[in-house]
Amino acid sequence: MAETTSNSGLLAVRLVTPDRVLLDATAEAVELPSMSGYLEALYGAAPLLAELGAGEVRLHGGSSGEQKFFVAWGFVEVLPERVTILAETAMHPNEIDRAEAQKELQEGDKLWHEAGDDGEKYDEANAITREAEEKIASAEGKSS
Secondary structure, eight states: OOOOOTTOSOEEEEEEETTEEEEEEEESEEEEEETTEEEEEETTOOOEEEEEOSEEEEEESGGGOSEEEEEEEEEEEEETTEEEEEEEEEEOGGGOOHHHHHHHHHHHHHHHHHOTTOHHHHHHHHHHHHHHHHHHHHHTTOOO
C-alpha cells in the first residue's frame, strides 16, 4: 500500500476489485460516487463508510496525479489518512468497451419496459441503466 508520512497532507488511496488492485498511490483529494451522491475525501477527514454507486473516481495531486477510474457498486472507507475503495467493477476509462456499454443500456431499457408492477425489476433495470450511462460518460470523458 502507498505509504504516507504523518502530517504529509496526502491520502493513501487504494482501489481494489475482486480480481485486481487497480490503484495504490497517494492523492491530495479523492472524489467518489456514493449511493447518496458524490463526495470528496481530503486528508484529515472524519472516518466514513459509504456504499459506492456507479460513476467516476477522480484523484487529484500526490503520486497519482490527475486520474479517473470508472467504478460500480461496492464500498468506500474514508479514514483521516487513507481511502480504500472496494468496487465490484473498476476500470480505466480507456478499458471501457463502448459497444458493450451501449448494449447494457439497451438491456436496462428493455428490462424497465418489461417490469410491469414489479418494483424489484424496476430497481434492477435502473441500476443496469445507471451503470451503463456512467460507463459511456466515463469513456467519453463526460462524467456527471
